[in-house]
Amino acid sequence: MRLTSKLTRVAVGVASLALAATACGGTSSENDGGGGSKEDLGLAIAYDIGGKGDQSFNDAAYAGLAKAKDEFGYKTADVEPTEGETDADKEQRLASLARQGYNPVIGVGFAYGPAMKAVAAKYPDTTFGIVDSVVEGDNVTSLVFAEEQASYLAGVAAAKATKTKTVGFVGGVDIPLIHKFQAGFEQGVKDTDAKVKVIPQYLTQTAEEGGFSSPDKGKAAAEGQIEKKADVVYQAAGLSGQGVIEAAAKAKVWAIGVDSDQYQQEALAAYKDYILTSALKDVGGAVYALAKSVQEDKPLTGTQVFDLKEDGVGLSESNPKMAEVPGLTDAVAKAKEGIIDGSIKVRTE
Structure with a gap:
């Protein structure tokens, strides 16, 4: 049922x-x-x-x-x-x-x-x-x-925020569940600006290798993407995502959080100014x-x-700097409306 x-x-x-x-x-x-x-x-x-x-x-x-x-x-x-x-x-x-x-x-x-x-x-x-x-x-x-729906909105935000036309995606483990995050994110980016390049990377092939529990792996992956000019990095990597956020803040580029509103998390307060938004999963x-x-x-x-229609997923709006990015708020709102009314079909792989 x-x-x-x-x-x-x-x-x-x-x-x-x-x-x-x-x-x-x-x-x-x-x-x-x-x-x-x-x-x-x-x-x-x-x-x-x-x-x-x-x-x-x-x-x-x-x-x-x-x-x-x-x-x-x-x-x-x-x-x-x-x-x-x-x-x-x-x-x-x-x-x-x-x-x-x-x-x-x-x-x-x-x-x-x-x-x-x-x-x-x-x-x-x-x-x-x-x-x-x-x-x-x-x-x-x-x-x-x-998850693909929230990730689509994250992709729209990333495409609006990037200045280098290059963004990154860090997945914790190379499994179908995390593929949904990547698919939605990439579609959201490309639908918003086809000229933006997405650099995807998975930390491990299996969870046992620490893909969801190794901030050092996340940090190293993000640093590599930033070296390739990514100025927005979206992570779906559990605890490893903290390393991604740290690397982004150190380089003074945008990070996009996942699952919880990571801008609001006390443990990440030192990096919050660089957490553009988070793809929420309730x-x-x-x-x-x-x-x-x-x-x-x-x-x-x-x-x-x-799903998005039921408020089960979404995109956080806690960081006031989101409103300072030209066109971002309107683009996200329009994308959300399209997903809910069915005019935008978000891929899962």
Whole structure:
């Protein structure tokens, strides 16, 4: 079954909570002081590579958890990944959370796919959620996004902001999910100004090689693109993206963030003047929406698609310098309207 859910502006409240997320390790749980019986347990999330504190994808998920905890007053848990872990490790993690009584249990990232499929069948009374992947199951909700649409808007902004007619794209890992970011970005650039060159680069072929968790790799890639005259660099690289932003700020060129509004992230405050905008992906809103549906005893089911029309993706406008770039605001607004009304079809590869 394929469903589409409206987030009804959840992103605003969730984004503000994301600012509180900071790096930490291990497993953490938060209790409102209740008895902690199985009936009292609420949302649990298991982080993707890079973990909490990435100022991006995982922190957005944490913001959704924090909002649910604050609103529903129940115990929550968030669990860190381990380096070099296997599907069996992920399966054990999800099973442990379900066994303790958490509901829903959400795997943050496509890497949880095989583990989710195996565990969900063993715990039919628990609602499971997975971000960025589709897993079939009566008690599994797949939370997926139209990343290509937000990336298209980022491409429009980049084409308007570049002075060298050269922009860069840094993808964390060479996989279909990140190809969506690249495809949308390149299309947005070319539709806006066909003379602008896009330099794409992927950090690794597999996640295990650190493509989503190595700021040094991101920094080196961005430095290479900047040497080739790129004066706007868009990154879809998780924690590695922090290195891209650092390199851009050091060279005094534009960076475009991803997933969260990275202009607003405290850990990136030193570089914020060079973060033009961010391609938003409301992971926190999706996490919260699933938690709310379970709390109301009406669990979301099937595949939930969060796109531009539903405010599930978008482009941040926090940096006032965006308005100083000639034509940028109007071009982005026109592109957004075209995507929503269907006159612009954005590629996914």
